[in-house]
Amino acid sequence: EVQLVEAGGGMVQPGGSLRLSCVASGFRFYEDFMSWVRQASDKEPEWVATIPPPGTTTYYSDSVKGRFTISRDDPKAMLYLQMNNLKPEDTARYYCARGSRTQVLTTPSTWGRGTQVTVSS
Secondary structure, rough: OEEEEEEEEEEOOOOEEEEEEEEEOOHHHHHEEEEEEEEEOOOOOOOEEEEOOOOOOOOOOOOOOOOOEEEEEEHHHHEEEEEEOOOHOOOEEEEEEEEOOOHHHHHHHHHHEEEEEEEEO
Protein backbone atom coordinates (compact mmCIF):
# COMPACT_ATOMS: atom_id res chain seq x y z
CA GLU A 1 0.00 0.00 0.00
CA VAL A 2 2.64 2.51 1.07
CA GLN A 3 4.92 3.45 -1.81
CA LEU A 4 7.91 5.77 -1.98
CA VAL A 5 9.57 6.18 -5.37
CA GLU A 6 12.84 8.08 -5.62
CA ALA A 7 14.34 9.66 -8.73
CA GLY A 8 17.10 12.04 -9.72
CA GLY A 9 20.24 10.12 -8.84
CA GLY A 10 23.21 9.78 -11.12
CA MET A 11 26.90 10.43 -11.50
CA VAL A 12 28.28 13.90 -10.83
CA GLN A 13 31.72 15.45 -10.40
CA PRO A 14 32.89 16.77 -7.02
CA GLY A 15 31.43 20.22 -6.43
CA GLY A 16 28.41 19.48 -8.59
CA SER A 17 24.72 19.38 -7.70
CA LEU A 18 21.80 16.98 -7.90
CA ARG A 19 18.14 17.25 -6.95
CA LEU A 20 16.46 14.09 -5.71
CA SER A 21 12.70 13.65 -5.64
CA CYS A 22 10.34 11.19 -4.00
CA VAL A 23 6.67 10.63 -4.80
CA ALA A 24 4.64 9.16 -1.94
CA SER A 25 1.35 7.29 -1.97
CA GLY A 26 -0.73 5.00 0.23
CA PHE A 27 -0.71 7.12 3.39
CA ARG A 28 -1.53 10.59 4.65
CA PHE A 29 1.70 12.23 3.56
CA TYR A 30 0.74 15.60 5.04
CA GLU A 31 0.59 14.10 8.55
CA ASP A 32 4.00 12.42 8.64
CA PHE A 33 7.59 13.32 9.27
CA MET A 34 9.67 12.52 6.19
CA SER A 35 13.39 11.82 6.02
CA TRP A 36 16.27 10.98 3.73
CA VAL A 37 18.64 8.14 4.58
CA ARG A 38 21.73 7.09 2.65
CA GLN A 39 23.80 3.95 2.62
CA ALA A 40 27.19 3.50 1.02
CA SER A 41 28.33 0.05 -0.09
CA ASP A 42 29.15 -2.18 2.87
CA LYS A 43 28.37 0.63 5.34
CA GLU A 44 25.68 1.17 7.92
CA PRO A 45 22.77 3.46 7.02
CA GLU A 46 23.28 7.13 7.74
CA TRP A 47 20.52 9.59 8.50
CA VAL A 48 20.70 12.66 6.26
CA ALA A 49 17.75 14.97 6.93
CA THR A 50 14.21 15.16 8.32
CA ILE A 51 11.31 17.50 7.64
CA PRO A 52 8.12 17.47 9.76
CA PRO A 53 4.85 18.76 8.35
CA PRO A 54 4.09 21.38 7.21
CA GLY A 55 7.69 21.85 6.10
CA THR A 56 8.71 24.97 7.99
CA THR A 57 11.27 23.14 10.15
CA THR A 58 14.21 21.05 8.93
CA TYR A 59 16.95 18.94 10.51
CA TYR A 60 20.28 17.86 9.01
CA SER A 61 23.21 15.66 9.84
CA ASP A 62 26.44 17.54 10.46
CA SER A 63 28.00 15.97 7.37
CA VAL A 64 25.50 17.61 4.98
CA LYS A 65 24.48 20.77 6.85
CA GLY A 66 24.95 23.85 4.69
CA ARG A 67 25.11 21.82 1.48
CA PHE A 68 21.82 19.90 1.33
CA THR A 69 18.25 21.20 1.56
CA ILE A 70 15.23 19.02 2.30
CA SER A 71 11.78 20.25 1.28
CA ARG A 72 8.26 18.94 0.78
CA ASP A 73 5.18 19.71 -1.30
CA ASP A 74 2.24 18.28 0.62
CA PRO A 75 -0.47 18.88 -2.03
CA LYS A 76 1.65 16.84 -4.46
CA ALA A 77 2.85 14.33 -1.83
CA MET A 78 6.43 14.99 -2.93
CA LEU A 79 9.69 15.09 -0.99
CA TYR A 80 12.91 16.63 -2.31
CA LEU A 81 16.59 16.77 -1.49
CA GLN A 82 18.68 19.47 -3.15
CA MET A 83 22.35 18.51 -2.92
CA ASN A 84 25.03 21.12 -3.63
CA ASN A 85 28.82 21.05 -3.45
CA LEU A 86 28.81 17.27 -3.59
CA LYS A 87 31.81 15.37 -2.26
CA PRO A 88 33.07 11.84 -3.00
CA GLU A 89 32.02 10.81 0.51
CA ASP A 90 28.41 11.61 -0.44
CA THR A 91 28.45 8.59 -2.76
CA ALA A 92 25.67 6.27 -1.59
CA ARG A 93 22.23 4.99 -2.35
CA TYR A 94 19.72 7.58 -1.14
CA TYR A 95 16.37 6.52 0.29
CA CYS A 96 13.22 8.52 0.86
CA ALA A 97 11.78 7.40 4.20
CA ARG A 98 8.57 7.81 6.18
CA GLY A 99 9.28 8.85 9.77
CA SER A 100 11.65 10.68 12.08
CA ARG A 101 15.40 10.14 12.39
CA THR A 102 15.26 7.33 14.94
CA GLN A 103 12.29 5.66 13.28
CA VAL A 104 13.81 5.44 9.82
CA LEU A 105 17.26 4.31 10.98
CA THR A 106 15.80 1.39 12.89
CA THR A 107 13.13 0.44 10.37
CA PRO A 108 14.25 -0.20 6.77
CA SER A 109 10.66 -1.03 5.85
CA THR A 110 9.96 2.72 5.97
CA TRP A 111 12.34 3.32 3.03
CA GLY A 112 11.67 3.48 -0.68
CA ARG A 113 13.75 1.53 -3.17
CA GLY A 114 16.37 4.26 -3.38
CA THR A 115 18.33 6.07 -6.07
CA GLN A 116 22.09 5.86 -6.55
CA VAL A 117 24.29 8.96 -6.25
CA THR A 118 27.91 8.66 -7.32
CA VAL A 119 30.32 11.58 -6.88
CA SER A 120 33.52 10.99 -8.80
CA SER A 121 35.96 12.74 -11.10
